[in-house]
Amino acid sequence: MQFCDECGSMMKTEGDRWVCGSCGHEELRDDETEREMAVTTQGQEESEVVDTSEVDAADMGPTTSERCPECGNDRAFYEMKQIRAADESETRFFTCTECEHKWREDDH
Incomplete structure (x- = not known):
């Protein structure tokens, strides 16, 4: 697993490169x-991608x-998740209400 040096998001492999799906940063593998x-998958449940493209804004x-950071809009949907150790703060995930750009904010 590789994490982006620019934004901290998990990167995916594309050929001979690691590519960040959030900010587009690339690194050679x-x-x-x-x-x-x-790589371990033991004990993990299979999950599926949730398509929110046709969800009304009121339901988001x-x-x-x-x-x-993309369009300058001043409103965003937010969700908080515990993705690190239990003794660390939650991570805030944002989705722009205008352009639907996604980003996250961690306490450092």
Whole structure:
């Protein structure tokens, strides 16, 4: 698993590169480093992608005053999730109400 140095999002492989789906940052893959990575799926449930493209704005959840880094809009839907250790703060995920750009905010 590789994380983006620019925004911290999880990156995906595309050919000989790691590509960030959030900000588009790319890095060359290193076969030696990847051999050392452990991949486990034991105990994980299969999940599916949820398509929200046809969901009404009223059903998307609460909004907050947050400036979109893509279009400058000042409203975003938000959701909070615990993705790190239980003794660390939750991560806030935002979706712009105008352009639907997605980003996240962590406490550092």
